[in-house]
Structure formats: structure tokens, C-alpha cells
Amino acid sequence: MSSPPLLDTPPLAGAGAERSVLAAPQAHDDLREVATRIREHIVRMCASPEGGHIGGSMSLVEILTVLYFRVLRHDPGFPGLPERDVLLLSKGHGGIGLFAALCEAGYFPPGDLADYSRPGSHFTAHPHPGIPGVEMPSGSLGHGLAVGVGHALAHRLEGSGRRCYVVMGDGELQEGSVWEAASVAAARKLGRLTAIVDRNGLQISGSTESVGALEPLADRWRAFGWRVLEADGHSLGMLERALTAPPLPDRPTVLIAHTVKGKGVAPIEGQARSHYARLGRRQEAQLLKALRAEAGARR
Amino acid sequence: MTTATDATKGQDTRSAREVYRDTIARLLPGDDRFVVLDSDTGLFNGVDFAAGEERYLNLGIAEHTLMGAAAGLAREGRVPVVTTMAAFASSRALEAVKLDIALGNLPVVIAATHAGVSAGHLGPTHHALEDLATLRVLPHMTVVVPGDPGQTEELLRQALALGGPVYLRLGRGPTPALPATSAPRIGKAQVLRRGTDVTVAACGPYPALAALEAAELLDHDGISATVLHVHTVKPLDTPALLDALDGQRSVITVEEHWGAGGFGSAVAEELSALRPVQVHRIAMPDAFVPVAGSQQQLLERGGVSARAIADRARRTLTDPQGGTS
Numbered sequence: 001m002s003s004p005p006l007l008d009t010p011p012l013a014g015a016g017a018e019r020s021v022l023a024a025p026q027a028h029d030d031l032r033e034v035a036t037r038i039r040e041h042i043v044r045m046c047a048s049p050e051g052g053h054i055g056g057s058m059s060l061v062e063i064l065t066v067l068y069f070r071v072l073r074h075d076p077g078f079p080g081l082p083e084r085d086v087l088l089l090s091k092g093h094g095g096i097g098l099f100a101a102l103c104e105a106g107y108f109p110p111g112d113l114a115d116y117s118r119p120g121s122h123f124t125a126h127p128h129p130g131i132p133g134v135e136m137p138s139g140s141l142g143h144g145l146a147v148g149v150g151h152a153l154a155h156r157l158e159g160s161g162r163r164c165y166v167v168m169g170d171g172e173l174q175e176g177s178v179w180e181a182a183s184v185a186a187a188r189k190l191g192r193l194t195a196i197v198d199r200n201g202l203q204i205s206g207s208t209e210s211v212g213a214l215e216p217l218a219d220r221w222r223a224f225g226w227r228v229l230e231a232d233g234h235s236l237g238m239l240e241r242a243l244t245a246p247p248l249p250d251r252p253t254v255l256i257a258h259t260v261k262g263k264g265v266a267p268i269e270g271q272a273r274s275h276y277a278r279l280g281r282r283q284e285a286q287l288l289k290a291l292r293a294e295a296g297a298r299r
Numbered sequence: 300m301t302t303a304t305d306a307t308k309g310q311d312t313r314s315a316r317e318v319y320r321d322t323i324a325r326l327l328p329g330d331d332r333f334v335v336l337d338s339d340t341g342l343f344n345g346v347d348f349a350a351g352e353e354r355y356l357n358l359g360i361a362e363h364t365l366m367g368a369a370a371g372l373a374r375e376g377r378v379p380v381v382t383t384m385a386a387f388a389s390s391r392a393l394e395a396v397k398l399d400i401a402l403g404n405l406p407v408v409i410a411a412t413h414a415g416v417s418a419g420h421l422g423p424t425h426h427a428l429e430d431l432a433t434l435r436v437l438p439h440m441t442v443v444v445p446g447d448p449g450q451t452e453e454l455l456r457q458a459l460a461l462g463g464p465v466y467l468r469l470g471r472g473p474t475p476a477l478p479a480t481s482a483p484r485i486g487k488a489q490v491l492r493r494g495t496d497v498t499v500a501a502c503g504p505y506p507a508l509a510a511l512e513a514a515e516l517l518d519h520d521g522i523s524a525t526v527l528h529v530h531t532v533k534p535l536d537t538p539a540l541l542d543a544l545d546g547q548r549s550v551i552t553v554e555e556h557w558g559a560g561g562f563g564s565a566v567a568e569e570l571s572a573l574r575p576v577q578v579h580r581i582a583m584p585d586a587f588v589p590v591a592g593s594q595q596q597l598l599e600r601g602g603v604s605a606r607a608i609a610d611r612a613r614r615t616l617t618d619p620q621g622g623t624s
């Protein structure tokens with residue numbers, strides 16, 4: 001392990017116990033630095049010969065940062081910890097964002113990320129459980145919420161206070177299977193299931209609204225029987241408040257996180273063409289410099 | 300001479316799906332790893348699961364979620380048994396079976412009812428004649444077709460203990476028991492009858508019964524047939540097939556499935572690399588079945604019958620080209 005676990009492993013919560021977040025007591029400035037490092041990892045992976053899904057990974061950075069460093073009960077030294085909370089990245093094209101976050105959380109050393117997309121490497125663009133900390137394979141959209149229903153049913157059967165978080169893209173919500181699972185989750189009153197929608201508003205061909213309208217998105221989730229929370233998906237404070245809100249006993253929760261696709265990559269920020277990039281060495285250096293300069297300016 | 304049907308008088312005539320229902324209802328209370336997920340099939344209406352009640356979950360008409368939720372439960376250490384019709388398990392929900400269950404080699408038993416044409420008059424939307432093909436190509440997947448009610452119980456018990464994904468193909472209506480033979484074991488073919496001239500390898504209840512009846516027809520012609528029941532399509536018991544062939548130059552396969560990609564195809568794939576044998580597939584023709592009828596009637600209509608098997612066997616023995624003309 002290249003870096004020590006940043007979270008303590010909490011004691012097993014008993015049935016009905018309110019969950020406790022036992023994140024390391026770090027200031028948001030420190031978390032902001034973690035988010036910058038995650039972005040730097042993403043840029044480096046997108047400078048590999050194959051390139052990577054830069055836009056939808058950058059929009060996820062704060063969501064994953066808050067989950068791994070403030071919300072989840074987990075142990076990077078023991079990814080299969082039975083008492084852990086479960087995070088499913090259903091938008092598998094955010095894979096390099098997930099890898100970067102897992103690396104920063106201590107699941108594997110940064111050097112492993114250099115293997116991304118190289119022949120023979122387990123670090124494929126879409127994640128699968130051969131990588132420490134990855135719970136399920138994803139890449140075909142619309143699978144995570146149903147699997148999350150299964151985890152949440154299992155958590156209820158075991159009488160634990162564990163929670164399951166499913167991170168989805170907004171374009172992903174065009175898959176019918178998402179709404180099938182949403183109905184089942186509500187019918188089963190899975191209060192400890194939380195969906196997080198990375199609402200960056202864009203998919204490959206343009207805006208989500210021009211391709212397959214999602215709005216009124218919050219109303220849709222409410223109509224399906226879910227509690228809806230909304231937050232600025234790049235505000236660490238807002239995300240933490242939303243994701244540590246006590247669960248409802250009888251309704252699952254969705255957090256619509258309003259984000260910017262390609263956040264932190266100024267030339268393509270907020271543009272559909274940020275979906276995938278193969279960065280040249282000069283672009284890589286410029287972006288890393290810009291990210292570092294922005295981090296420095298905050299201090 | 301007794302027929303296969305005569306020999307089963309007084310035996311268990313429940314359908315495979317009813318045996319599955321009764322067996323799982325008995326097993327559920329005693330092992331808290333087991334979780335039954337239903338897709339509103341109605342099969343379990345009125346069933347008392349006693350202490351296992353909280354582990355029976357009807358998720359509604361949502362077959363993708365059924366498979367995904369089973370994967371989540373399996374990842375948490377449970378052994379889910381999902382109940383849906385074969386037609387939906389093998390095509391509608393196939394991507395969830397592939398990516399959520401098979402990719403992770405998760406211990407999920409897919410109890411797929413109404414398989415083949417056992418849905419009869421319900422029509423082509425409810426027939427499953429592609430499921431052996433779509434399921435057996437998936438890595439990690441074990442594919443099992445019990446031959447009768449007694450086998451269903453035993454093979455279900457073994458499937459639950461296997462530790463990986465299992466597709467259990469079950470019929471809708473009652474089928475007769477097969478003649479007593481060795482106890483079924485996943486991965487092991489059963490010899491229903493030993494002969495010397497020709498080998499018929501059958502998969503599933505009516506194909507096996509038709510093969511036995513064909514063997515009797517062939518007896519009248521002085522042709523002695525070996526009949527195998529191959530309930531496990533994957534992994535295929537190739538040694539048993541080679542042993543039965545014992546130097547014969549052809550094998551006849553019989554199945555309740557389209558001819559492409561099913562049991563006969565699996566046999567052909569295996570044997571073609573090992574022996575210079577011809578594989579003659581008796582299977583449903585390359586067409587949907589757009590008419591009403593009983594399971595047996597629809598199979599007869601499709602040419603999966605004792606007479607067709609016997610005819611093919613005679614030709615393989617008399618035609619130097621192996622009866623292919």
C-alpha cells in the first residue's frame with residue numbers, strides 16, 4: 001500500500017442503527033487537493049495511447065471524492081470488508097475517474113494507473129471487479145441500479161445499517177432498465193439505497209434534452225416514489241451534506257448532482273466533444289499545469 | 300414390450316416447474332443463504348415458506364432487474380434463485396445474465412420455466428427455442444435440462460450447491476418419468492439403454508422419451524440403439540458420448556430447441572475435433588411455431604418425434620453417406 005488508509009473502519013452497525021460517517025477529519029481544502037490529484041490522474045490516463053473518457057470522468061470527481069473520503073464506510077486494505085458500504089459506478093465510462101479515486105483512497109499505488117489501457121492490463125476503460133475496490137462490471141448502461149437493489153435487499157436481510165450508492169450518468173437514464181429498477185426499489189421501500197445522477201447535461205451527440213429528454217427529471221424520480229435531493233455536483237460541502245443526510249425508512253433517495261462535463265479541462269469544459277480524448281504530451285503538460293495553478297490559487 | 304409411458308404409470312407426474320416450486324419451498328426455510336426472486340409468475344401463489352418468508356421476494360414484471368438484483372444479492376453472499384419464463388430469461392434479460400451474473404461467476408440459479416414449446420398454445424412469444432444456444436455460450440454458465448420430475452429435484456439441489464451460475468431449464472406441464480437409471484449428477488450423461496448399432500443422445504423430457512420409443516421401433520428392425528440422456532448441455536459429458544459411440548460413425552442428437560446452436564450443435568462442436576463421426580441433429584426447424592398445440596403436438600409437428608429419430612437411424616446405417624441425403 002503506497003499510502004495509508006484515509007478512513008478508519010467503523011464498528012459494525014447493528015440493525016436499525018443510524019449510520020455514522022467516520023471519515024478522517026480533513027478540511028475541505030484538503031479534500032479539494034484530493035480532487036485535484038484525481039483530475040491529474042485522469043489527465044495522465046487520457047494521455048495514454050488509447051486516450052480516455054475525460055468529460056464524464058471529470059464531472060464525477062467531486063462526487064467520488066466526497067463518497068470515498070467522507071461518506072463510505074470502507075477499508076482500502078480490505079476491499080471485501082463485509083461491513084462496508086457499497087458504491088457501484090453504473091456509468092462505466094467514468095471508469096478512469098473511479099480508478100483515480102480508488103488510487104487516491106489507497107486501494108492501489110499510483111504507479112498502477114500507468115498501466116491503464118496497455119495490452120494485458122486489467123485497467124480497461126470500463127471497470128470490472130479484477131481491480132481492487134471495483135464492485136461490479138459496468139460499461140453497458142442501465143445495469144447498476146438493479147444490482148444496487150440486490151445489494152440493498154441483502155443489507156436489509158442481514159439487518160445491518162449498510163448503505164448502497166449507485167452513480168449513474170444522466171444520459172444513462174434513457175435506458176429503460178433504470179426505471180424498471182427504480183420502480184422495484186420504491187416498491188421494496190429500499191431507504192438505504194441512494195442513486196446519484198451525474199447531471200452534466202451532455203451525451204455523445206449533444207445535450208441530453210435534444211437527444212432523449214429527461215426533464216422534468218426531479219419530478220420523474222418523485223413520481224417513481226423516490227426522495228429527491230439536488231446539489232451543485234462540484235461543491236464538496238453541498239455533496240457532503242446531501243450524501244450524509246439520514247436515509248428515509250421507506251423511500252430510496254436520489255441525488256441529482258448538477259455538474260459540468262469535462263470540468264477542469266478548460267478548452268472542452270461543458271462541451272459534448274469532451275466525451276473522449278487522446279491527449280498529446282503538450283496538452284497533457286498544459287492541463288496538469290493549469291490544474292496545479294488553480295489549486296495553488298485557492299491557497 | 301412396455302413403452303416408456305407405460306413404465307411411468309403411478310409415478311410422479313408433476314411438472315418440472317411444480318417440482319422446482321415444491322423443492323425450493325422446502326429448502327428455503329432451512330438455509331438463509333437462499334433467496335427466491337420471482338417476476339410475478341404466479342408460481343408461488345399460496346406457498347407457505349414458513350421461516351423463509353422474508354427471503355421470497357416478488358419483484359414484479361421486471362426481468363432485467365430480476366437478474367441484476369440476483370447479482371447484487373449473490374455479491375453479498377446469498378444464493379439467489381430467480382424464477383421467470385425461459386423465453387424472458389434467455390433473451391430479454393440476457394445482457395443482465397451475461398454482465399451482472401456470468402461475468403462475475405456468481406452463484407445464481409436461473410429457474411427458467413415454460414422452456415421449449417412447453418408453453419404450447421401460449422404462442423411463439425412464450426416459446427423458448429433459443430435458450431440453450433444463448434446461455435451455453437456464456438463463460439461460467441452451467442446449463443441443465445432435467446429429464447423428469449425426480450431429476451428436477453436432485454439437479455436443483457446440486458445447482459444450489461455448485462457455487463456458480465446455473466441455467467435450469469424447466470417445462471410447463473407434467474412429463475412422464477424416464478426409466479430408472481443412475482442418479483443424475485450435473486455434468487454426467489445418463490445411459491437409458493445400451494445397444495450396439497447406433498447412438499441416440501437426447502436432451503430433455505420429450506426428446507428422451509422419443510429416443511426411447513425410437514429405440515423400440517428400431518428393435519423391430521433388428522437395430523440395437525444406445526440411448527443417452529444428456530441433461531447437462533454445459534459442461535458437456537464428452538467422455539460419455541465417446542464411450543457410447545464405441546467406434547460407430549454417427550450419433551443422432553434430439554432436442555426441444557432450434558437446430559442452430561443448441562444441444563446438437565454442442566455435441567458437434569465437441570466430437571468434430573475428436574472423432575470422424577457424423578452428428579445428425581433432430582431439432583425444431585428454423586421457424587417460429589405460430590400455432591396452438593400441446594407440447595408433444597408441437598414437437599411432432601416440428602419433426603422431433605420417435606419416427607423421425609428411427610428413420611434417421613436407419614438411414615445412417617444403410618446409406619454410405621451417413622443418411623444425410
